[in-house]
Amino acid sequence: MAAPPPPQSADSSTPTKELYPMSNWKYDAFLWSMSILTLFFREVHPRGSWRVPRNGPVLFVAAPHANQFVDALILQRTLRDECKRRISLLIAQKSVHGFIGWASRQVGSVPVGRAQDAAKPGKGTIYLPDPINDPTLIRGYGTNFNKQSEVSGMIFLPSIKGQTGASVDIAEIIGPEELRIKRPLKDQLSLTQLTGRDDVDEHGQFGDKSFHGCKEGFKGTKYKIAPHIDQTKVYQAVFDRLKSGGCVGIFPEGGSHDRTELLPLKAGVAIMALGTLADAPDCGLKIVPVGMNYFHAHKFRSRAVVEFGPPFEVPAKLVHMYSNKQRRDAIGQLLDMVHQALSAVTVSTPDYDTLMVIQAARRLYNPTGKKLPLPVVVELNRRLAMGYEKYKDDARIQKLQKSVKEYNRQLRYLNIRDHQVQYARMSWPKVVLTFFYRLAKLLVLSAGVLPGLVLFGPVFIASKVISLQKAKTALAGSAVKIQGRDVMATWKLLVAMAFAPVLYNLYTSILAYRVYQDRLGGRVPESVPIWMVFLAGWIFFPAVTFAALRFGEVGMDIIKSLRPLVMCINPSSSYNIQQLRERRAELSKQVTELINTLGPEMFPDFETTRLVADPSERATTESGGPVSPVQTTFRRRESEMSSPGGAGGYGVGADGGVESPTRTGGVMLSRRGTTLSSRAIPRNESFSNIGQVAMFATRPPSRSRSRSSSAGGGFPVAQFTTLDSHGGFDEASKKIREAMRERGAIRRRQSMAEKNGGDGDGGMVLGGGEDTESEEEVEDELEDDAKLGLEVRGQGARSELESAYCILLFTVFLLLLLDANPVSSSSAMGPPPASASSHLPALTRKKMSSGFKSLINSAKKLAIGDSGSKADIDDLFPAVDKAADGDDCDHDCDSCAVQYPKGFKIDEDDELYGFVKGWSTHVLVATGKTDWVRDVADEKGSVMQAIGNAKAPSNGKLMLSASNIPTPHHTSDYSEPTTVLLLPAFTIVENVTPATVPVLISDIISKAPTNTSPLAPVSLPRSLPAPLPEGTPAAIKELTTRPCPHRVLILLCSQRTRDARCGQSAPLLRKEFQRHLQPLGLYRDLDDDRPGGVGIYFISHVGGHKYSANVMVYRRPDAFGVDADGEGGVGAGQCIWLARVKPEDCEGVVKFTVLQGKVVKPKSQLRGGFDRSKGLMSW
Known part of the structure; x- marks a missing residue:
């Protein structure tokens, strides 16, 4: 390899003209035209794309190079689509011709001449005359080194039985039959080829060191010889591109291959990185390893995973060594670091059988x-x-x-x-x-x-x-290929791209000719x-x-x-x-x-980072059983979860070891300083030390936001001012409510004493609901009320005080109505003046209706003895303070492409907070579907139907929701056992059938924590035998429980049969949430059971679809280590129920609600919820 050119001045005001320039519009147009890739592959899944720096110079190092030109297209399309970055790839000079050459110029590729491409068979044979004492001296029989070779050229030895032959640089040409190489050959194959001896071991050592020459009668081996390739222009083009803040990609193995292990890395990638930094030390170059993982890469409709590892910087020590005549050592150490990083994003095995x-x-x-x-x-x-x-x-x-x-x-x-x-x-x-x-x-x-x-x-x-013919040709001309499959996908695409248009044109011409001849038998009109x-x-x-x-x-x-x-x-x-x-x-x-x-012997954090749950090991921090030391401390290996320098957010250190890449102001952020639950996030897809990032580090001291002038009691009267000005109504209402609560508490205690404990506050809420419904939702309210199972505490008529209170409220409403629309005395005796309106304005009527409903609903709650105190909106969840917390949006408007369709209208006027019906436990049934019949309890043969018909749990009202959580057998006809997610316990119950529902309710749901339970470790049985008919498989004869792996759950109402707006909003919001969670490494799809992260599920009707979209966020305490002290496995600490959520709100919901438990727009979006750590709820 030629050395890079001398450094240029960093202060040069005249920008260097790039040798291989890139045109952005040509780049984008070419990648769009290559959309045929989406047809060839069934799925191309990018992983870890959030790790890619969005600006600054980046050197992408991709391996294994298993698919020739297809690798380049996939990498370019993935980076353009996922990271909005364009990349210049290095391409072999021999490929820059015809269509491939034209295409490479459109995307700014840099052609590289390779010595092996220019190698030709040498004349005669060569051997080592004295491999023991002079291992760099090579002699030949019938050679002519003076004419055939040159200094800095290369000699290539033949490959044998799938083993790649060695290559070595020429240091000196002594004569026509004698030359000296730059380094001695030390591998077994090369020494055997050049000496003919059979006493060479696998370490390149000779058994009989007293014999210094070749085997007797050995005539040497054949070879290839290549001229010196000047790479100065190539390196300069790479340096210029990187110094200008661009991206360069290289496949460091050299050529493509179909082996199962990585080939030795070429030195070029290290020279490019070190040369760039030697020329511009402050350019901020980062190296990103990329794993190209295919499933049957050569087959049509196969799959691929493009995995981006954590970026790392080249240590300054290596740059100093490279600039001070220690290039070989610096290049070697950097190649080791690159290989270590690539090993963390690729799968390498010794052979195909393995x-x-x-x-x-x-x-x-x-x-x-x-x-x-x-x-x-x-x-x-x-x-x-x-x-x-x-x-x-x-x-x-x-x-x-x-x-x-x-x-x-x-x-x-x-x-x-x-x-x-x-x-x-x-x-x-x-x-x-x-x-x-x-x-x-x-x-x-x-x-x-x-x-x-x-x-x-x-x-x-x-x-x-x-493609088969080209594979045979490639195999014959390569020493590293096994079957030549690495070129098959490329040629299949090239043939299809060339032949398909010709074929379509032929068919179209035949059709046009037939129409021209006889109009297809008269079927096509003459017009x-x-x-x-x-x-x-x-x-x-x-x-x-x-x-x-x-x-x-x-x-x-x-x-x-x-x-x-x-x-x-x-x-x-x-x-x-x-x-x-x-x-x-x-x-x-x-x-x-x-x-x-x-x-556990190989990965000390095996239990906390396992990818597949073990049903035989359910003991975790949430099961109430013994807690292992690993689970208690959440210790992590000092190396990566997969391998050193792997995909866990840790880069490669200066010494080739592993160090955390997260730095703030030059100070290393240690994971030991984070909270328990922050360390519980798996490193392979997590946002470590999130509490130390500036976005989340400016939390002001907590302060009370309650107002002494709050009306309280669950009904707002702010829009009515006449009575408030007299000061009587507020005080009277407050005293009546206090008296009613005290009376209700006494009555309940007496009733429970008589019944020896009573039946509890049982009942079921199908999906939830709210206390204020519009006329279009009267039917929904009646259904919800009928299934709520509300009972008046105590038998007989209401007390005189209760009746008086209701009469008082109704009288107040009439007085307010008269105050809002005063009627003159003359209007009672005759028609009103023409200028007077006989009807209130629509907005006024709507506000008065809402106020009246809130008054009546408050009376209803008090009449039935509502227990607990309703939290004020400012006390339940902290609101975002923009002055201290920052904006809820980064104002990257170009990326906000998702919007609701035209005509998507919702109610923007009603007050939301405090009108949802309370519930104690929430059950999500896995169905694998996103829409259901109007009432999910009417789904025939389903677990929802069985729960609807079963006895209510003893620990309070149950909210029942169907969900799109996949069923274990990926069926949706309710023929197989399914899974249930129990909240706030954050517990998954498996093997649930309609027959096991009674056991599920009595022994699991009734014993689970509720929304009002203090925070304490969840203690539920790991398994429960269920009485099932004879012949039932043993595997499903018992219910099993395990903790939900996620830290946060986002629930989106998607039931189109109840309201089309829910079916429209849920997929759009999920897409936006995914976009904002992926850069943090927190997104989990439906089948992703890795610990940590955020799960997003569609659920059935929760009420209030006129406020679409409804979003429920269940959070564990201290979900990501930024809003509270660490808590153990206690289930959900909060449920934050939002409404009127739009795609543009998702960034703020993720940034503050999901990660910190705050509400961005409490007045207009917060419907209610609970906070178990404070003992508060909105009902």
């Missing part, structure tokens, strides 16, 4: 049976690969490896997949019905697939044939011009093939599932599948036990 075993073990290690999201799959593969590398010599690992290989062999023999083994648990009639249902579905889909398949068939065939037919053809034929793609994708999945179903129907083969299923269950148990044994 990778297959690890992937099989990952499938077996899923005791919950849930479908895991792609990022979790990649992380599991990585951890298992690390564990295998460390414990591969352990006898238990070797035995398990042998068993897993045998299991894989049986799967291949039966030609089925691992997930299809579960078909054996289905009854024979169900298998038959499933088979015929899928067969019928396949026949229906065929109608949409066959036309497009015929039209696009030539493209499929051509791309398949040509339709040919050019319109041609245009219609270009729309019609691509649409048909696209429909075939979508339908065909579903059809292929169905076809793959038919074989195991047929085998289950056939008695001769069903026994084999049943045996295989039993074998799988046994292996799954062995894998899980071994991981649970070895995991």
Whole structure:
């Protein structure tokens, strides 16, 4: 490698013209034109994109390079879409021709000449005459080094049996048959090739050191020789791009390959980083590792995960070494750091067989049976690969490896997949019905697939044939490829991009010709011009093939599932599948036990950062059982969760070790200084030390915001001023309320004494509700009231005081009405003057109606003996103080693209706070759906229906909600056991069926903490036997509980059947919440069970859809270590119920409500909630 040019002055006022400039509009237009990638891949999942710096120079280091030019396109599109950054990639000089050359120029790629591309077979053979005493001297037979080679050129040795041959630089040419290389060769393959001796061990040491020469009769080995490649222009182009604040990407392995492990990294990436910093020490260059993780990279409709690791800076010590003639050491240390960072975002195994075993073990290690999201799959593969590398010599690992290989062999023999083994648990009639249902579905889909398949068939065939040919060619010309699959996806795309337009044009031309000839048998009117037919053809034929793609994708999945179903129907083969299923269950148990044994040895924080929950280990801080030291202290490894320098927010230190990247003002922020719950957030996707970030660090001292002039009592009268001015109504109302509360308390104590404890304040709220409903929601109010089960405490008529109070309120309303619209005496005797209005203005009527409703509802609450005191709006949750806390929005208006549709109207006038109906516990039933029948308790055969018909819990009112939480078996027909999430306990109950609902209510819900319970560790049974019919599988004969892994839950009403606005607002808000949570590493999708983070779920009607969107935020105490002292596993400390939430409000909700427990707009958005730590609630 040539040294970089001498540094230029940083003060130069004249900007250097870039050698390979980038045009932004050409870059964006080209990436848009390559949207075909979205068709080739079924899913490309970016992970950790929030780590990418949004400004300043960045050097992206991507590996493994498994997909030639497709890798570059995926990386460029991901960075442009997710991070709004454009990147210049380095591309091999030999590829810069034709279409690839033109495309590389559009995106500002930098061509790089490589010595291996220019290497040619050398004349004669070469050998080491004295490998012991003079290992750098090379001699030849029949060579002509004077003409063939040059100083700083390179010699390449041949590859043998998949092992890459060595390459070495030429230091001196002594003569036509003698030269000297820059460094001695020390690997076994090279020394064997150049000496012919068989006594070289794997460390490059000779067994017989007394013999200094080659093997007798050895005639040398063939070789290739390459000229010196001047890289000065390449390095200068990279330096200029980085110094100007741009981004450069490189695949440091050199060329693409299809191996399962990383190739040795080339020195170029280190020279680029060190050369840039030597030239501009204050440019702020950061290096970001990128893992390109594919699932069958060469196949059509495969999947990929692009994972961005934590950025790290090059230590100043290495820059100093590089600038002071210690370049080799500096480059070597930086390459070690880059390799360490890449290992944390990639999955590397020694060979393909090991990778297959690890992937099989990952499938077996899923005791919950849930479908895991792609990022979790990649992380599991990585951890298992690390564990295998460390414990591969352990006898238990070797035995398990042998068993897993045998299991894989049986799967291949039966030609089925691992997930299809579960078909054996289905009854024979169900298998038959499933088979015929899928067969019928396949026949229906065929109608949409066959036309497009015929039209696009030539493209499929051509791309398949040509890609296989190119793979063979690439394999023959490479020493590192195994099957050449790394070029197949590229050639499939190139062939499709070239051939498909030609084919569409041919079909369209034939159609136009037929119309021109006979108007398609008279079917096309004469008034339709040919050019319109041609245009219609270009729309019609691509649409048909696209429909075939979508339908065909579903059809292929169905076809793959038919074989195991047929085998289950056939008695001769069903026994084999049943045996295989039993074998799988046994292996799954062995894998899980071994991981649970070895995991804590390798990862000290294994229990607190595990990716897949272990049903046999439910003891956590929330179970009330023994707490392990790891769980108590939440200790973390000093290394990354996956590996040193891994994906956990920790970078690589100057010495190659690991250090935290979070610095403020040059001071390292230690995780030991954070709170318990802050450290509970997993590092692989978390925002560590969030309390020390400036955005959250300016919390003013707490102060009371209560006002002595507050009306209290649950009914606002601020808009009526006449009586308030006399001062009598407020005081009288307050005294009556106090008397009524005292009387109600005495009556309840007497009633409970008579009943020896009574039945409690039972009942159920279907989704909740509010005390003020508009006329359009009268039906909803009646339904909610009927199911609320309200009873008047004490029997008989209301007391005289209660009646007097109601009469008083009604009289007050009449007086207010007269005061708001005074009537003259003459109006009673005759018609009013023409200028007078006979009706109140609409806004006045609406406000008076709201005030009247609040008065009546307050009377209703007092009449039934409402217990507890309603908190003032300023006392329940702290409000955001912009002067101290900052704005709730960063005013990045360009990124706020999500808006409600036109015509989305809500009530903006009603007062919200204090009118929701109180509840004690909240149950979310997993259904996997986002919409339900109007009343979820009417969902036939569902757990909701069973809860609606069951006896109410003894600890207070139950709010019942259906949710889109996935069911364990990913079904939505209520045929399988489901999961229930219990709040505020933050507890998940599994294996729930309609038959187990009575046990669920009596032994779990009734014993769970309520919204009024003091904060204390949740203590619920880990498992409960349930009385079920004979023949029920043993796995679901008991209810099991486990803590909910999330720190915060955001619940969004999405029930379209109740109100279309909810169905419109929920998906839009979820998208916005996801956008703001992902940069913090806190977003969790529906299948993500990693500890920490924020879960977002859709739920059924909660009341008040005229105030859409309704958002309920359940927070654990000190959810992210910024608003309170640390608390143990006590469940939710707060529930903050907001309404009128719009997409533009989501940033503030995340910034303050989710992270700090504050409310941005309490007067206009806060409906109510509770705070268990204060003992306050809004009802």
